[in-house]
Amino acid sequence: AQSVTQLDSQVPVFEEAPVELRCNYSSSVSVYLFWYVQYPNQGLQLLLKYLSGSTLVKGINGFEAEFNKSQTSFHLRKPSVHISDTAEYFCAVSGPFNKFYFGSGTKLNVKP
Amino acid sequence: DTGVSQDPRHKITKRGQNVTFRCDPISEHNRLYWYRQTLGQGPEFLTYFQNEAQLEKSRLLSDRFSAERPKGSFSTLEIQRTEQGDSAMYLCASSQTRAGNSMVEQYFGPGTRLTVT
Numbered sequence: 001a002q003s004v005t006q007l008d009s010q011v012p013v014f015e016e017a018p019v020e021l022r023c024n025y026s027s028s029v030s031v032y033l034f035w036y037v038q039y040p041n042q043g044l045q046l047l048l049k050y051l052s053g054s055t056l057v058k059g060i061n062g063f064e065a066e067f068n069k070s071q072t073s074f075h076l077r078k079p080s081v082h083i084s085d086t087a088e089y090f091c092a093v094s095g096p097f098n099k100f101y102f103g104s105g106t107k108l109n110v111k112p
Numbered sequence: 113d114t115g116v117s118q119d120p121r122h123k124i125t126k127r128g129q130n131v132t133f134r135c136d137p138i139s140e141h142n143r144l145y146w147y148r149q150t151l152g153q154g155p156e157f158l159t160y161f162q163n164e165a166q167l168e169k170s171r172l173l174s175d176r177f178s179a180e181r182p183k184g185s186f187s188t189l190e191i192q193r194t195e196q197g198d199s200a201m202y203l204c205a206s207s208q209t210r211a212g213n214s215m216v217e218q219y220f221g222p223g224t225r226l227t228v229t
Contacts, residue, residue, distance in 0.1 A: 004154075006154075009152075034217060036220070041222075041223075041225070042222055042223070043116070043118075043203060043220035043221050043222045043223050044155070044203070044205075044220040045220070046217050046219075049217055090154050090155070092154075097160065097167065097168065098143065098207060098209065098216065098218070099145070099157050099160065099168070100145075100147075100155070100157065100205075100218060101157070102154030102155050102156070103154050104152070104153050104154050105152075105153070105154050
């Protein structure tokens with residue numbers, strides 16, 4: 001079975017500071033992982049994805065994530081956040097027939 | 113490519129009424145998914161279509177819920193006899209699968225927020 005745990009429901013951070021949003025997954029099949037961002041009252045926008053190959057994945061808006069098979073993690077990082085990064089972030093694992101299983105989300109609150 | 117669109121964006125209805133939502137996927141995407149997102153939670157899978165065929169339904173989808181994708185293009189999700197517990201954001205997503213590569217990202221629409229009073 002597939003499942004995702006996002007360990008932090010809220011992460012406050014000051015502008016220009018680095019941030020890490022944690023994601024741990026469980027999967028009984030091949031692992032395909034995604035991070036999405038959701039702004040208020042909007043749908044989900046893909047930040048980055050891991051399908052295979054290099055374990056360090058770069059995405060849009062300066063975000064990157066590292067796939068760690070031994071720790072079953074896929075943490076999202078950004079070296080310097082902006083006010084505009086304030087949003088909710090969802091980690092997802094893809095299961096059979098490409099169904100997505102999402103974590104409960106992490107709200108990133110960037111303070112000036 | 114105009115993205116995935118959903119209509120309406122917001123719907124307020126009284127308990128017991130029927131509601132119908134529409135999703136227009138990215139053109140030529142062969143897969144279409146419906147998810148439900150309640151407050152403070154991530155999206156949960158409801159059902160999906162491969163072209164016009166509905167291939168799987170979650171146990172979250174009670175008998176009051178029905179979804180169609182009649183011509184393999186747009187899809188509708190109908191909820192009959194709505195209950196307060198149906199209040200949520202209903203998200204639609206689409207993807208294009210190719211032979212030998214079934215794992216692709218899903219593109220999400222803006223969602224329909226349903227409030228049942």
